[in-house]
Amino acid sequence: MGMGSDMYRQQILDHYRNPRNYGELPDPTFSHAGENPSCGDEIRVDVTLNDDGVIERVSFTGDGCAISQAAASMLTSELVGLTVDELDALDRDDVLDLLGVDVTPMRVKCAVLAEKVAQDGARVHRGEAAVDRTTTE
Amino acid sequence: MGMGSDMYRQQILDHYRNPRNYGELPDPTFSHAGENPSCGDEIRVDVTLNDDGVIERVSFTGDGCAISQAAASMLTSELVGLTVDELDALDRDDVLDLLGVDVTPMRVKCAVLAEKVAQDGARVHRGEAAVDRTTTE
Amino acid sequence: MATHEQTSPLDVEALRAEFPVLERRVGGDVTSPGEGEDDDQPLVYLDNAATSQTPRAVVESMSDYYYSYNANVHRGIHHLSQEASVAYEEAHDRVAEFIGAEGREEIVFVKNATEAENLVAYAWGLSELGPGDKVVLTQMEHHASLVTWQQIAKQTGAEVEYLRVTEDGYLDMDHAREAIDESTEMVSFVHVSNALGTINPAAELADLAHEVGAYVFVDGAQSVPTRPLDVGEIDCDFLAFSGHKMCGPTGIGVLYGKEAILEEMDPYLYGGEMIRSVDYEDSTWEELPWKFEAGTPPIAEAVGLHAACDYLDDIGLERVQDHEEMLAGYAYDRLTEFDDVTVYGPPGDDRGALVGFNLDGVHAHDLSSICNDYAVAIRAGDHCTQPLHDTLGAAASARASFYLYNTREEVDALVEAVDDARQLFA
Amino acid sequence: MATHEQTSPLDVEALRAEFPVLERRVGGDVTSPGEGEDDDQPLVYLDNAATSQTPRAVVESMSDYYYSYNANVHRGIHHLSQEASVAYEEAHDRVAEFIGAEGREEIVFVKNATEAENLVAYAWGLSELGPGDKVVLTQMEHHASLVTWQQIAKQTGAEVEYLRVTEDGYLDMDHAREAIDESTEMVSFVHVSNALGTINPAAELADLAHEVGAYVFVDGAQSVPTRPLDVGEIDCDFLAFSGHKMCGPTGIGVLYGKEAILEEMDPYLYGGEMIRSVDYEDSTWEELPWKFEAGTPPIAEAVGLHAACDYLDDIGLERVQDHEEMLAGYAYDRLTEFDDVTVYGPPGDDRGALVGFNLDGVHAHDLSSICNDYAVAIRAGDHCTQPLHDTLGAAASARASFYLYNTREEVDALVEAVDDARQLFA
């Protein structure tokens, strides 16, 4: 293997090959989808909240580059137990930390897609926004 | 007077100040007008031909920069006695020779205006062209 | 007589060293310029309203682009493309900052100020204008806006009204208050006239337009390079200017537009980089400003324009303005000393950095030729304001225009050349 | 397997010395490019279809313009303006010669190939197209022509028909013969596909179009830079290409049009330099090509494009073509050795200077990122041919594209990087 694999560390490749939380939830509190047109990445996130507004279950489906799909897999693994406000407070550095590698400027849009989709979904659910589909471009 | 007067040698200035053949002919065989939009120069030439197609009388009217008006004055002084074919055979070097100075590229259009107007007028007269107004741009 | 400053706030000698072309010597004999002739006189470049000269820093920024990170922008993943993309996008940010815009969304790179006018005329005008609508221009418009709005109005059935210019070269504001009425959809005016030197009251005109719900398009081709300008203070909806008049390169111009308005507008040029998605049936558009930038943009030129903004801001636009107005005032005073010279436009202490004039009995082109014999580069013609020249009763005028590297001595050289022409043609 | 030449007719090492950027070393670690990181690997630039690199002669011609005769063109009487005007006009002559056009009247300088498409779509299409008319394109059109004609057709009620691409990446000429019928007003096609590498039979398509009285627009963005091209031989009515893909600068493109057709067309951008005369009521237009060049044109860029034509002709376009096709064939052969790599388009011995491909299970963007780790610059995406990619069933593809300064060793570096990606994702 060559010298060039930083952005594709084993952990990312593992999440890409074996995505966690992949699939659709039966009765989600909200679902939201989005895309990163620059790579053609697509992500849809399903979320179930309990009565206190805490995330109980999360899943995603999607298609696209390794960075976008691995980021979705990693992020969704972290969301259960967070409140919607805590979800809202996440920023791009949180995702980049999860990925554990530096992502080049042009690929940041891939990395943050799942996060933005989940956040927009929550906002639409709370009536704070009217985003039809999220896009990271 | 400064060093910069080549293009405005006394002869040219003289023709500009005192144009020869200025005015309109009473009964011209043909009249033709044209312009050089780059300087806004305008020239109209009246020509009388005799039965052999030889230029008998020439006059011009016009308005514009010194180069265009002096060239008209000098050229019209040379045309009497030429046949229309000889007029047609004149080229821009003939006018530049008459002026007796080198004319900068951007001003050549001024210099050749009268010549082009006379030639186009003759061509229209002979039915060889349908130029409404001549332009040297 | 001279009411303006006599001294410059700039260290002009130091500035001139940054412009290699100012060391150029040109042939004293106009009749055979160029090669093979002794280039014996130092160039006096007074044609800055047509195009400004370009400092080393700007030229080198572009060579550096070509020599170290030239690549196509947008969506490229490799190093060079990332570097070029960042540089290209940051050039938008830098220009936004330069004119006080909110951000890159409001800055569209086009090829020149003229294209900026056309962009709005096509993308907004063609669909929004119609019979009964009015576009208000001024009699002193440059052809860039005059011809564009005139032709788009013709195509849409809208009417054009031209605000009059007073005897002393000012915009007739009474006429403005009357003409800008409820039927007015667009008020487009030149900020600093490139023919008269008039500085138009941009904020006041913008107020008049906004009161009747019209948009305001400011032609900043002569103002952005020469004075501090803040789109927020003017509150214009659109602003157009060109790189090549502000120490920047040819091949790039800028359209500023308020984000909310640009957002509403359909694109005008179609192609790569401006689309969101395309299928064989239809297409959707990219975000601002890319929606209006079809095809490979002027990348090196954007880098150069960024450097030009840095260059001008380092000097300080207030000081540039003071310096130029000092020169324009001085030239005005010297030229009006000749009885047979007519200087157009407002008085010497209230004008932009240029002086348009005519010498009785001498065609402006002849005057320009004679100045050129003195290596004094001025422009002669209608300066793309042909209708204005018709109202002035002059087919053409001579124009000397100044920039940060010009000196009072250069004005003296101009005056000497004009005096020579007077004697020659006397 | 390899049926094409293995050796190059070019002295590539000598040529490379003219391109300073090719000495660039870039970070081996893609994750933090740029400053502060060891730039430790020599750049392998294989993104030439997006933009080519720029030789010293071209960059220096532009610096020389800025440093010694920068001035606005047209109608300027002073020395610098004369020199700049002559250079600007001669650049038209040089480009005319480069593509076998009759003269400068047929050469319009625009900002890029995309604008050339739009110019014709607006100036000819908007007024000439209507319901019942058909524009014939190909499924492999670049967005520059696809989106432009699609949108102009929508506005005018004309219909667009896309010529099919066969399984092996060729244009379906049976479909062409059927689709190009009496209702067809325009046939616009890409000469060399920037996604598939297909070389379309331009003269044959032009014949089909002319038989039914349609115009022919050739998108030469990829062909003009890479092979000898003569507009007379193709007999196209229009041709578009960009400076930045042919060793020239950004900020300039060319529209070639037959003189008689351009003559008939109304202008599309309005402003200075393109008018004959203007009053407050109406305007008349300049001669060709100036009628289509509103505002201050890309002067330095025209000088640079002239130098690029000289540069390419000195090398010889036949030799450039042979060299590139050798590289494309070699890359095709090497990449098709991998079972899990799909190469799009025609066989290796019948294609332009590029190879578009995908690696099973690996997104093209990931592949491009990994190549970048090897300092191999390739492009990934839909290459502005999104509808074509839909028909290929691929959202994106990776593309390596070659030019005169590339080597077989660089192809080897690409193949090594692709192989690394295969193993990494296996």
Ligand SMILES: Cc1ncc(COP(=O)(O)O)c(C=O)c1O
């Ligand atoms: C086939 C083709 N047509 C048109 C274009 C558009 O060229 P530009 O972006 O320079 O306008 C390109 C380049 O991207 C191309 O490859």
Ligand SMILES: Cc1ncc(COP(=O)(O)O)c(C=O)c1O
């Ligand atoms: C006032 C004014 N507006 C517009 C323009 C047009 O600028 P450009 O030719 O760069 O498009 C100019 C310059 O000639 C100008 O002086």
